[in-house]
Amino acid sequence: TAWRVLESGGSELDAIERGCGQCEIDQCDGSVGYGGSPDESGETTLDAMIMDGNTMEVGAVADLRRVKNAIGVARKVIEYTKHTLLVGESASLFAVKMGFPYEDLTTQKSLSLYSEWLNQSCQPNYWKNVVPDSSKSCGPYKRREEVTHKEEQTSSQRSVHNHDTIGMVVIGVSGAVASGTSTNGAIHKLPGRVGDSPIAGAGSYADSTAGGAAATGDGDIMMRFLPSYQAVEYMRMGTDPTVACQKVISRIQKYAPKFFGAIICANTTGSYGAACNKIPGFTQFHFMVSNPLLSRPTEQVVDCI
Numbered sequence: 001t002a003w004r005v006l007e008s009g010g011s012e013l014d015a016i017e018r019g020c021g022q023c024e025i026d027q028c029d030g031s032v033g034y035g036g037s038p039d040e041s042g043e044t045t046l047d048a049m050i051m052d053g054n055t056m057e058v059g060a061v062a063d064l065r066r067v068k069n070a071i072g073v074a075r076k077v078i079e080y081t082k083h084t085l086l087v088g089e090s091a092s093l094f095a096v097k098m099g100f101p102y103e104d105l106t107t108q109k110s111l112s113l114y115s116e117w118l119n120q121s122c123q124p125n126y127w128k129n130v131v132p133d134s135s136k137s138c139g140p141y142k143r144r145e146e147v148t149h150k151e152e153q154t155s156s157q158r159s160v161h162n163h164d165t166i167g168m169v170v171i172g173v174s175g176a177v178a179s180g181t182s183t184n185g186a187i188h189k190l191p192g193r194v195g196d197s198p199i200a201g202a203g204s205y206a207d208s209t210a211g212g213a214a215a216t217g218d219g220d221i222m223m224r225f226l227p228s229y230q231a232v233e234y235m236r237m238g239t240d241p242t243v244a245c246q247k248v249i250s251r252i253q254k255y256a257p258k259f260f261g262a263i264i265c266a267n268t269t270g271s272y273g274a275a276c277n278k279i280p281g282f283t284q285f286h287f288m289v290s291n292p293l294l295s296r297p298t299e300q301v302v303d304c305i
Contacts, residue, residue, distance in 0.1 A: 002170060003290035003297060012170045012178035013075065016050050020071040020182040023166040032166045034068050035107030037187040040125070042114040044105040044184050045191075046070035047198040049085075050078065053177035053206030060085040060198040063191075066102045067095040071182045074198070085198060105184075117188055125188055126220075165197050167204055167214025167264060175268045179204035179212040179228070186219065195219025201229030210236035211268055213245070217261025217277075225252050231265045241265035242273025246305055249275045262287075262304075278304035 002019025010018070024033035024046075031037055038044055048070035049060035059077030062085065064070050073095040077086055086094050096102060117123070118138065127134035130141035165183040172178075181203040185195050196202035196219035204214035205228035213231035215222055227248045234244035245265040252259055262276035262285040276285035283304050290297045 002168060006170065006172065012172045012176050013050060013052055013078075015170045015172075016168055016178045016180035017071050017075050019168050019170075020048065020050075020166050020180050021069055024069060024071065024182055028166055029164045030109070031164045031184055031187075032182050033070075033184060034103070034105040035110050036113075037184040037189075038106075038110045038114040038117075039185075039189050039191050039193070040122075041191050042106070042111070043191070044110050046105070046182070046184050047194060047203075048074045048180070048182040049198040049200060049203055050074045050180040051178060051200060051204060051206040051212075052078065053179070053208035053212060056207070058084045058200040060200065061087070061091045061095075062194040062198045063088045064091045064095065065089060066105060067092055067100050068103050068105065069100055071180055073098065073100060074180070084200065087194070088192070113187065122188070126186070126190055126193070165203070165214075165216040165219075167197075167216050169204070169206065169212035169214055169264060169266045169272075171212070171266055171268060171270055175208060177206040177208045177210075177212040177266075177268060179206035179214055181214055193220075196223035196227075199223055201226040203228065205229045205232050207232050207236070208268065211241065211266050213248075213263055213265045215261065215263045218256075218259050221256045221259045222252060222261050227252065227261075227263050231263055235265060235267045240273065241267050241271050242275065242302075245273050245275035249277050249305060253277060274300070274302045276302065276304040 001022040002015040005015040005018045027033045046064040047062045051058045057078045059074040076098040122138035129144050129147045167181045170178045181197040183197040202223040206212040213228040215227045231244045231248045245263045264274045266272040
């Protein structure tokens with residue numbers, strides 16, 4: 001969809017908005033758009049961002065409720081406000097002012113995911129240092145008086161099977177770069193949780209003098225490293241996109257060897273690459289590429305490191 005927009009003369013931002021928007025409509029992987037990844041209270045909320053690599057403007061929304069087209073609302077943040085990020089109920093009110101309809105983001109699928117989770121004593125969840133024991137019970141939780149800092153031994157709860165983000169980098173015919181993301185976030189997250197996707201430099205980053213990048217995976221860990229910004233900075237220094245992606249993954253590995261995550265990178269010449277962290281059940285990363293050398297959108301695969 002994004003490629004068709006470019007081919008028909010649309011801008012890089014148009015391509016990002018329409019491409020990510022298509023994924024919101026199609027509910028890609030059940031982890032983009034409405035009807036997936038219910039939070040702890042059973043509600044689906046959306047995060048999205050879009051970035052213009054010419055002006056460095058960013059529009060983003062987080063914890064967006066009852067509005068389906070999150071990437072469209074993010075674009076309006078750039079066009080109609082001097083802000084960068086709007087959140088929660090206030091972001092929804094802004095969306096309505098911009099002409100987006102209120103719609104229920106819950107579906108039979110998200111309701112059944114939620115009730116299944118309740119039946120499994122709310123496992124897995126994102127609480128720690130609370131009573132009752134969050135690994136066995138649904139709460140309500142209270143903080144434990146003594147906080148323990150034990151090393152996280154378990155692999156990331158998010159995996160290739162239950163969480164992904166649509167992340168996209170577009171390079172126009174003139175070399176202008178735009179990027180964007182859209183997601184409904186981590187399944188069973190605490191209400192109000194915001195991950196990496198709508199954060200500039202974390203979920204994605206675009207700079208028309210260097211390139212663009214977008215990340216997916218365990219946003220709570222990945223956002224701490226601003227991986228998309230870091231990848232673009234590596235490319236600015238002349239690093240090949242594949243190597244730039246790999247270096248970013250390696251940096252995170254030092255602190256969180258078992259994290260689930262991947263990143264795509266493209267520079268202004270149209271070279272591209274990707275990298276991912278190898279964990280059980282996730283040894284390869286698939287991504288799509290469209291360019292003038294390919295007759296149609298083509299799936300590419302990299303081995304995780």
